[in-house]
Amino acid sequence: MAANWLPPVLLTASGRPVFLPGEIERCLLSAVDLEAEENPALPTLRSGLLVLTSHRILWIDESSSSGCAIPLAAVVHVFHPKKSLRNMFASPRVRIQVSTSPDGRVGEKGTRSEMVTIVMRGKTDPDVFYGRLLEVLRSRTWEASEESEGRERGSGSGEGSARVRMPVVGVSGILRKEQEMWESTDKSLQEAFHDLNALMSKAKEMVQLAENMRQKLLLGSNAQASANDDELGSKQEIQDWLLSVGIVSLVTKESAGALYHQQLSRQLADFVKLPLEKAGGMIALIDVYCLFNRARGTELISPEDLLQACALWEKFDVPVMLRKFDSGVMVIQNKAHSDDEVFARITSLAQKPDALLMGISPSDAALTLGIAPALAKEHMLTAESKGLRLLDSWVLGFLLRLPLDRHNILSINFSSDDESFLITRRQQLVKVMLLT
Amino acid sequence: MRRRPGISGLQSAAAARDQYRLVGENVAKIRTDLMKEQLATFRSQLEEFARKHKNDIRKNPTFRTQFHEMCAKVGVDPLASNKGFWAELLGIGDFYYELGVQIVEICLATRSHNGGLINLQELCSLLCQRRKTAREAVSEDDCLRAISKLKVLGSGFEVITVGKKKLVRSVPTELNKDHNEILEVAQAQGYVTVEEIEKTHSWPSGRAIDALETLLEEGLAMIDDGHRDGKRRYWFPCVAPISAALGAEGLRSSS
Numbered sequence: 001m002a003a004n005w006l007p008p009v010l011l012t013a014s015g016r017p018v019f020l021p022g023e024i025e026r027c028l029l030s031a032v033d034l035e036a037e038e039n040p041a042l043p044t045l046r047s048g049l050l051v052l053t054s055h056r057i058l059w060i061d062e063s064s065s066s067g068c069a070i071p072l073a074a075v076v077h078v079f080h081p082k083k084s085l086r087n088m089f090a091s092p093r094v095r096i097q098v099s100t101s102p103d104g105r106v107g108e109k110g111t112r113s114e115m116v117t118i119v120m121r122g123k124t125d126p127d128v129f130y131g132r133l134l135e136v137l138r139s140r141t142w143e144a145s146e147e148s149e150g151r152e153r154g155s156g157s158g159e160g161s162a163r164v165r166m167p168v169v170g171v172s173g174i175l176r177k178e179q180e181m182w183e184s185t186d187k188s189l190q191e192a193f194h195d196l197n198a199l200m201s202k203a204k205e206m207v208q209l210a211e212n213m214r215q216k217l218l219l220g221s222n223a224q225a226s227a228n229d230d231e232l233g234s235k236q237e238i239q240d241w242l243l244s245v246g247i248v249s250l251v252t253k254e255s256a257g258a259l260y261h262q263q264l265s266r267q268l269a270d271f272v273k274l275p276l277e278k279a280g281g282m283i284a285l286i287d288v289y290c291l292f293n294r295a296r297g298t299e300l301i302s303p304e305d306l307l308q309a310c311a312l313w314e315k316f317d318v319p320v321m322l323r324k325f326d327s328g329v330m331v332i333q334n335k336a337h338s339d340d341e342v343f344a345r346i347t348s349l350a351q352k353p354d355a356l357l358m359g360i361s362p363s364d365a366a367l368t369l370g371i372a373p374a375l376a377k378e379h380m381l382t383a384e385s386k387g388l389r390l391l392d393s394w395v396l397g398f399l400l401r402l403p404l405d406r407h408n409i410l411s412i413n414f415s416s417d418d419e420s421f422l423i424t425r426r427q428q429l430v431k432v433m434l435l436t
Numbered sequence: 437m438r439r440r441p442g443i444s445g446l447q448s449a450a451a452a453r454d455q456y457r458l459v460g461e462n463v464a465k466i467r468t469d470l471m472k473e474q475l476a477t478f479r480s481q482l483e484e485f486a487r488k489h490k491n492d493i494r495k496n497p498t499f500r501t502q503f504h505e506m507c508a509k510v511g512v513d514p515l516a517s518n519k520g521f522w523a524e525l526l527g528i529g530d531f532y533y534e535l536g537v538q539i540v541e542i543c544l545a546t547r548s549h550n551g552g553l554i555n556l557q558e559l560c561s562l563l564c565q566r567r568k569t570a571r572e573a574v575s576e577d578d579c580l581r582a583i584s585k586l587k588v589l590g591s592g593f594e595v596i597t598v599g600k601k602k603l604v605r606s607v608p609t610e611l612n613k614d615h616n617e618i619l620e621v622a623q624a625q626g627y628v629t630v631e632e633i634e635k636t637h638s639w640p641s642g643r644a645i646d647a648l649e650t651l652l653e654e655g656l657a658m659i660d661d662g663h664r665d666g667k668r669r670y671w672f673p674c675v676a677p678i679s680a681a682l683g684a685e686g687l688r689s690s691s
Contacts, residue, residue, distance in 0.1 A: 303533075
C-alpha cells in the first residue's frame, strides 16, 4: 500500500510508471526499502522497485501495482553511503533529506524536513546509484521543463485575464536562456584566452630572438665596411623576419629595409605623382595615407609602412621627397618644388598695394599658391624664419610684412608690463601700416 | 698554436683569424637557420590560433583590447605593418587602417564646424553611423589605437584630455595651459564668457581675451553676440554636449 506521505505515481496497465514530459529514466534498483527515519508514524515502504529518473525518485510496489514518488525538487541533501565497520554486513543505505509540509507530506518548498533512507537490499552497487543521483540532482532537469510549461502557459494567457505569476516564469526562462548563452560564450572566450596566453609566450621567445638578431645586424653593419653579398642577403632576411613578427626596424643608412617596404616605396612614388600636381606640388602625409589606402581598397598599408616607404626615397632616384616642418607636419613634395620659389611668390603677393595695407592671411596665400591653408601657414612660418618679418594681428591672422625702416619701428611703444599692452599694440600696428 | 716571431708568425696569426671568422660565420648561419625554424613554428601556431579565434577578435571588442595589451607586454606591435604575420593571418590590420582613414575623413568633414578638435565620443558615434553596414562593433579603445597609429604621420593627430573629456586633435595647433583651462570651463555649458574666465581663474582681462582670441583665430571657438544681456559668448563646438552635435547632424542629413 502506498503511503500518503509521498505523492502517488501513475502506472500504466503493464505496471510501468507514467513519466512526466521530458522525464528520463536513469537507474533501476530492485528490492529497495524506503524508510522515514525521524518520524516513526510514517510507514516504511518495503521491497519495491526504485526508479531514478531525471525528475523524481519512484518507488513502485509491484505486487499491488502502486507507487509513490519523491520529487527531486524536494531533495535537500544526499548523504554518501559510507562504508564503515558497523554497516559492512548490513545492506547499503543512501540517506536523503527531503523537505516536507507541516503535516508530513513530502513536497518541494516544505517548511520542515525529513530524513529518508533508501535501503538497497538487492545486489546493487550503492556508489553507482549515488553517483547517478548526484548527476541528476545537479542537472536539475525538472526546472527547465517547469519553465517551458510556464512559458507556454504564460504566452497562452497573455491576452486573457492576467494571472500575474505567469509572465514572471516565462521571463525568467528567457533570462536563463540568456545566461546560458553568456556562459557558453564565456567558455569559448576562456578557451580563447588560454590559447592567447600560449601564443603570447611563444611570441615572447620570438621577440627575444629577434632582438638578438637585430643587435647582430647593428654590430655587423658597424664592424664591416665592405658588404659582401652574403651579408646583405641575410640582413635583408633578418629585416623581413623582424617585420613578420611585428617589430619595426628603422631604416638605417646601410640597410635597405624590408623587401616589402622597398617595393612599396617605388609603388608610392609612382602613385603620388598625380595628386601632387593637383595639389600644387605639396601634400600632407596624412592625405596621402587616405588617398593611397582608398585607392587600394584591400590590403591596406599601415601609417608606419607609409613612413618607412617614404624614408626609403632617399636611396632611390625618385622625383619626390618627404619633408618635415618644425611644427611636426610632414609633407610630400616635388623635388623640383623649392622653397625659394614659394617665398618669391609670397613676397610678390605681399607687395601688392592692398596687401601692404591689410596684410595677407594664410588663406590668401593658399589661394595664390594653390595649396591647402595649413600648408600655406607652414610656408609663412618658414618665411618668417628666413628673414621676412612677420607681425601678427588679431583681426587678420598672420600679417606678412616686409622689413620696416628703423624709425617706423621706434614709434611703437613696447611696454610689456602694461595690461592693455596687447590692445594698444594693435592700434599702433594699424598706425604703422598707414605710415608706410 | 705557438706564437712564433717573424713573418711566419704573422702568417699563422692571419690564418688563425680567418679560421675564427669562418667559425663565426657558421655560427651565425646556424643562428639564422634556428631563427627560420622558430619563425615557421610561430607562424603555424599563429595560424592555429587564427583558425579558432579570428572571429572572436573581429566580433568582440573586449577580446581585442586584451589581445593588444598582451602584445604590448610582449613587445610586438601587431599593427606595425600590413605585411606582418598578425595582419596577414588575423586580418586585424585592415580593420584598423580602414578605421584610421575613416577617422581622418570625419575629422576633415567636421573641421569647419569645430576647428580641428573633436570630442572622442562624438567621433565614435559618427563613426558608428558611417559603419552601419559593417557588422563589426567599434569600441572607443579601437578608435584610440587607430589614432595612435595615425600620430606618426605628423599633422598633429592626437588625443588630449581636457577635464573629464577626451578630445581628438587633427590639426597641428598647439594648445597651451590657458587654452586647456578655458576648454575645461566650457565643458559645463558649451560656452564661456570673459567674465566667467576671469572669475574662475582670477586672470587679468588681457590674458583671458588673448587666449580666447587665439582660440577664435584657430577656428576652435565661435562668437555669439546675440544674447539679451549683451555679453559676448564664446561657443566651443568640440566640447558641446553630444545631443547638440547630433541635432546638427540631423539637420544636415535632412536638408
